[in-house]
Amino acid sequence: MTYSLAELMVCAASRVFDNDGEVLATGIGLLPRLAASLAMRTTNPDMMMTDSQSFMLSAPNPVSGMTSHMGQANENWMGFARIFDNVWSGHRHALVGPSQIDRYGQTNISALGGSHQSPKVQLLGVRGFPGNSISHANSFFVPSHSKRVFVEAECDVVCSIGYNPARLPKGYTFDDIDIRRVITNLCVMDFGGPDRQARVLSLHPGVSLEEVRDNTGFDLAVAVDLAETAAPTAEQLAILAELDPKDLRARQLKDNPPGVRPTQQETSV
Amino acid sequence: MDKRVSATEAITHIKSGMTVGIGGWGPRRKPMALVRELLRSDVKDLTVVAYGGADVGLLCAAGKVRKVVFAFVSLDFMPLEPAFRLARQNGAIEVMEIDEGMMLLGLRAAAWGCPYIPTRVGLGTDVIRNNPDIKVIDSPYDDREWVAMPALNLDVSLIHATRADQRGVCEIASPDHYMDDLFARAAKHTIVSVDEIVDSKHFSDRDVARRVYWERCETQAVVHVPGGAHPSSSDPLYGFDVGHFKRYGECIAEGGYDAYADQYLGEDEASYQSAVGGLTTIQTLPIPAY
Numbered sequence: 001m002t003y004s005l006a007e008l009m010v011c012a013a014s015r016v017f018d019n020d021g022e023v024l025a026t027g028i029g030l031l032p033r034l035a036a037s038l039a040m041r042t043t044n045p046d047m048m049m050t051d052s053q054s055f056m057l058s059a060p061n062p063v064s065g066m067t068s069h070m071g072q073a074n075e076n077w078m079g080f081a082r083i084f085d086n087v088w089s090g091h092r093h094a095l096v097g098p099s100q101i102d103r104y105g106q107t108n109i110s111a112l113g114g115s116h117q118s119p120k121v122q123l124l125g126v127r128g129f130p131g132n133s134i135s136h137a138n139s140f141f142v143p144s145h146s147k148r149v150f151v152e153a154e155c156d157v158v159c160s161i162g163y164n165p166a167r168l169p170k171g172y173t174f175d176d177i178d179i180r181r182v183i184t185n186l187c188v189m190d191f192g193g194p195d196r197q198a199r200v201l202s203l204h205p206g207v208s209l210e211e212v213r214d215n216t217g218f219d220l221a222v223a224v225d226l227a228e229t230a231a232p233t234a235e236q237l238a239i240l241a242e243l244d245p246k247d248l249r250a251r252q253l254k255d256n257p258p259g260v261r262p263t264q265q266e267t268s269v
Numbered sequence: 270m271d272k273r274v275s276a277t278e279a280i281t282h283i284k285s286g287m288t289v290g291i292g293g294w295g296p297r298r299k300p301m302a303l304v305r306e307l308l309r310s311d312v313k314d315l316t317v318v319a320y321g322g323a324d325v326g327l328l329c330a331a332g333k334v335r336k337v338v339f340a341f342v343s344l345d346f347m348p349l350e351p352a353f354r355l356a357r358q359n360g361a362i363e364v365m366e367i368d369e370g371m372m373l374l375g376l377r378a379a380a381w382g383c384p385y386i387p388t389r390v391g392l393g394t395d396v397i398r399n400n401p402d403i404k405v406i407d408s409p410y411d412d413r414e415w416v417a418m419p420a421l422n423l424d425v426s427l428i429h430a431t432r433a434d435q436r437g438v439c440e441i442a443s444p445d446h447y448m449d450d451l452f453a454r455a456a457k458h459t460i461v462s463v464d465e466i467v468d469s470k471h472f473s474d475r476d477v478a479r480r481v482y483w484e485r486c487e488t489q490a491v492v493h494v495p496g497g498a499h500p501s502s503s504d505p506l507y508g509f510d511v512g513h514f515k516r517y518g519e520c521i522a523e524g525g526y527d528a529y530a531d532q533y534l535g536e537d538e539a540s541y542q543s544a545v546g547g548l549t550t551i552q553t554l555p556i557p558a559y
Binding site: 061121160171177 | 294339340341342343348349353354357358359360363364366367368369370371373388389390391392393394395396398399405407411412413414444445446447448451556558559
């Protein structure tokens, strides 16, 4: 059975919601949203999800081919003001794609370089990252594992709190911060190393630990039971095809690489 | 009581140096006709508070803005609002960059007459380091520190609603009213543009009355502008104009604000609407689905 790298990543990312129970899963971006939707259809049917607008759904909408929100499986109204009631209650797990992630698990989506008054590159702004990071579980989805994302220094703008002792608020411990997993195009990681160090849990088929280290700006721990990332099952792939009938998942990663690397490509990297 | 006024008349209330809140969210239900009237005015040095889209981008590009209070400025399908991005990268504006929820709390504090509302949000991030005016305080009830999100007191709010009666009872028929109720309550003076003016009897239907999110005493002026949210959406009446937003992005990239204003802004809303294809074209823009 063949599958794409995007599908491998989505299936691996769907597993971050396995033990969440009744939490609102929010995947920002097409592949993260697909991962959350897949989880609701497979490993966590109790999960909650919105239509990315103003209603909670009892079954996820497809991520492609929708022409109208009429007829979707509405469960309750969930306007943006009410989202914060949920966020601050902690009953949420977001899967997001930061532009930068540092050794502490702090992330940046706001701006790059320059100064706060005049950044070299303005990105999105902090959006909801500060509140998400101190209120509920967060996982990260990184389509391009590189030192540009996994930066050597601290993030240019620290938008989300991480496991940085220098920034830990008074009265808080690291147990108050809940960074779950990081799914990249090379591997799956968590922050379960010594002193919450980033740790490699599994490598995608054909990827070496060395390649992961070469593309990360900080030291990584390695799980004692380091594994190969599980291949998608036929059931998962069938559900992905249902959730994404227009196959937009094939257009998210450059050149839509296969999930298992051809050998010659592996040696040329 | 009749609060109906023209856009020009309504905007005379806004003076240079004021703090102006703008309702809506990104490319959705923005009071763009009122923003365009501001663009045509001599007003400057504004502090703008918004879940921003082209409203914030245009006001920055036109040199109307001293400071922006924001969590994002985005057109969604274009994640980075082009004019705002340029203004930031040129260091042209002061900013107070805060979390989306902190903005909600700041507006609520203003609405409730509180100097601040305590929150965890912002702790451990650069939101606190970059905004020395946002204080971190001890709690009288626990041993933790808390962010004291200050009230975002507004001189004026600009909001776009679906319909209103002449007394300022405003219905938002879109699936989400966003934080517009808080913008109305946080401001001393609220100006609401609407697609439709209705008789007060319209609100006797209970389902309609439930779509009124603030009381009429919070609304000081009603401006009837069919299509007035364009190029943002006014769901369920019309969607946002993807083509026009792209054209706007091109204008900003190629010739800056003047290139856009020369081609589209016009001397009044009628000339704007004719430059973008006419009111019927606006009113038939499809509602996007995600």
